[in-house]
Amino acid sequence: MSIRRFLRRDDGQTTVFFAVMMTIIIALVGLSVDVGNLCFTENKLHTAAEAAALSGALEIGSCLGVNNCTAMQTAATSALSENGYTGSMLTTNCGSTSNTSLTLLLNNPPCYRGSADPNQGKSKYVEAIVSMPVPTYFVRLIGFSTVQLTARAESVRTSNPNCIYALDQTSANAITVAVLASLTATCGVVDESNSSGAFGCALFAAVSVPNLKITGGIQNLLCSVSPAPRTSVPVPNPADPLSTLPKPTVLSCGASVLTPYHGSAGPLVIVGNAVLYPDAAYCGGITVGPLANVTFMPGTYVIRSVGPLGGLSFSLLSTVTGTGVTFYNYGPFGGINFVASSVTLGHLTLTAPTSGTYAGILFFQDPGDTAAAIIVANSSLNTTLTGAYYLPTATVTCAVSGSSTYNILVAKDINFAALSFPLGTFGTTAVTNDYSSLANGSPLAGGGSALVQ
Template identity: 30%
Template sequence: MALRAVSRIIRRFARNSSGGFSVVAAVAMPALASAAMLAVDLSKVYQQQSVLQSAADSAAIAGASELRVANADSRRVAAVSLNYVASKIGASLSPTQPDSSAVTTAQQPSAGGPAAPQTSTALLVSRNGDLTNVTSVFDGVGATVAIKLRQDVATVMARYVAPSLTEVEATSTARMMGAAPLCMISLEETTSQALWLQAGSRVTANGCAVYSNSSSSSGLVVDATSSVTATKVCSVTTPASRVNSTPAPVACPALRPDPLGYRTALAASCPLNLPPLVIQGSASVMLPPGLYCGGITIKDNAVVTLTGTSGLPGGIYVMGGDLQVKNKAVLKMLDTNAGAAFYFTGQKSRFVFDDETQVALSAPRTGELAGFLFFEDPGRATSGDAPLNFEIKSKKVTQLLGTIYLKNGILRMDLDAKGAGAIADQSAFTVVVARKVQLKDGPNLVLNSNYAGTSVPVPQGVGPTGGVIALSK
């Protein structure tokens, strides 16, 4: 607007045909030029204010996201935040650590002990020479990261006329909300029955949170005969009917992206239409990790012991077909140190634990799928294929120690009126992240959260490192 006003004045002088125009113009032009330069300066200041605010918001969110990491501290949070600021304002900085040529104030936490908010400061030099002071405040108790940016904008006229206008500040604070460990998440975002309990079913989440990501008013359904007990029950949309849960569901923002979405497919593939490995009768078999492209069927009282990481680092069983346990068969680990990860790939591979079977499994402690017990190829979620049902029909599935990640799968537990039974209750912890979770006819899925009680790791983004990041101001 200032530039248009200056332009109108100049045009008015130009149309003036009186003899005094030259004199007036000679007197007025310096003032008009100064006004034009001031207008340009102010426009630059306002534009830089917007840039700094965007940088502060991004840096605060990035820093708060680091609170999901169990060993996050002020130095790590400050380094991550500083990288985001540098990328937004065009300053040169190492992608992982502050560049000593760009940072003139050492990042040191303030005194006061680990419980007190920790402050770090740095000075960034952008490629055009602008100096930006960056202050980050990490409050581990309040689960917040505050970012303050201050920059003196290089101007031509404004620095003389109004020096205070050239100093731009932007502040932003992000908080990790719902800091209770995330132990169950249904990823479905739009349709009904994303998290569905009926006919005497239960989810008992000891010390952790249960989350329905569906925007459908019927996304979270728990009938009067069923129940959910957790530290926190979240639903993106208020349920259309009463949900029998303790505590009552609260509105939470959608978890986007998928908290485990950073995990990618393994470099493993299988030929199609291979026959399964069948283990049956009274056989007792030790099964090492490897490619099982036709799947594995265990039946008729057979006992299969997985050597897992006791036999091969990583302990990964790649499944190109179903893992089926039925007819009173047993599937277990070799010993307390063994761990196995089942990777389901191809168009159709899933697990089915049938009635009266016994299953006790634990995830590997090392390797590419450390901490994961069941991992579905994430490419299925983008392939357009219909979701597969991963089924537990036995009340003798006592241990599922680790994380179950079925990005496009439906975890179904149905005891088919055979009487109530606990599932996974003997696990130190169990985390479930699936497209949908549906329970029927008596199962009680027990999600313990004794993360310190085992050396099996919890993947970043769930369990104690889960939480929703939001700007609080």
């Protein structure tokens, strides 16, 4: 029978119909297999990209102002491996990627979407783009042997919710709120002492903080603490949230004897107008005398002791300004004294840097210097100190309140005191934690990360 005659018959037409339909069905089944595999792989890639972005953002604090630092790259690559993707080619800062292999593009700050991303250029955000060619099974018959898949995620570093740490792990009264003193904060307080009296709150004192965590116990005598503290809390990890902060280079002593000062060879007492630069060490300490008018230029000031003389102190009636400054009190003698500055008729305003290695760090006392510090600042008396006070082996007496957008206090022991001066008694410490001015948020380790895209 000829093919033409066969096709004219009903059974011939049916056979052709079924042959065509089977071809279409097989093609659709093959397409669905490939599409299903691609969707499954894309979901896995997206999960891996999210993990890489989250892990990278967790390392922003340890990067110390360096974008796409090694720790961030290692964390992101490890997260990718833990999600089953190994051997990736790592590219940063929107560099070129490969279409023939697994690629991780890590951007800190984000840049992949350009101005369409509201977080473009913001260094506390991390963007991860994972791409790879995925082989096909059926559609390769029509020329598509692989399909390039790309998954993107973006995360932000979330700040440590705490801002006050007492690092002494054994003593009673590692934190004390003295008689008539008060402590309020918009961030948490951590007392790491295991003593049964680790936290002392004295007569008619008051504490109001979001959370108070104590490794040991509390001594409370007619003191208001709200909400109730948590006791027997394990020491956090890391115990010192600024332990990764590198020590500044200890510069040689300067030789200046007149303003502008570029360091000094001996104790510097300023009684008139002066401008200071941080390009050499101030050996013997810095004392701002009465009626002085001092400007600290931006940078890190290294203060070294000469014999027993050293440290940083301010006197009555002085006017002091410094923006983008960090004071590194190397010691080994001399403390930080801001008592007289709080009763000045001038004004004193010091603000930590907003970016770089020492972003958010105003005072950094070397662990080798155990000299006590007294820091009293009140905006009603024109004294504003914005930044972190880091004195890991020293006792700090503190009464700071006012217009600072944020303050951080990390010290061995802390005494929140009510101090009396000729212009009144100052016993209120009010700490806030608005880190929006800092490129990478709080400098404290122990924060988290969250997906934003």
